[in-house]
Amino acid sequence: MILDVGDYAIPCGADWNGYGRKELLVGYQTASKVALYLNSGSDANPAFTPSVNLQAGGVYFYRNTNTDANPILDTWVHLTPQIWDVTQY
Numbered sequence: 856m857i858l859d860v861g862d863y864a865i866p867c868g869a870d871w872n873g874y875g876r877k878e879l880l881v882g883y884q885t886a887s888k889v890a891l892y893l894n895s896g897s898d899a900n901p902a903f904t905p906s907v908n909l910q911a912g913g914v915y916f917y918r919n920t921n922t923d924a925n926p927i928l929d930t931w932v933h934l935t936p937q938i939w940d941v942t943q944y
């Protein structure tokens with residue numbers, strides 16, 4: 856399986872939706888976004904859906920290089936997705 860999201864792709868595997876199979880999140884520079892590939896297969900034999908770019912509240916993720924009150928969104932960065940289980944269940 857070949858997945859091509861663009862330049863400087865940085866992958867991260869995690870059970871994003873909590874269904875017990877790992878999805879693939881990829882930060883990439885072409886659009887400076889994070890692509891999510893859902894997995895309908897298994898961890899040993901993944902079947903990834905076409906990607907969607909992650910959003911929160913209808914807004915894509917960007918790095919803010921200024922203040923919260925006066926944000927300047929950097930759209931030319933290498934996004935590095937990392938997933939943490941903050942509840943640690």
Ligand SMILES: [Ca+2]
Nearest residue numbers: 870872874876
């Ligand atoms: Ca999953």
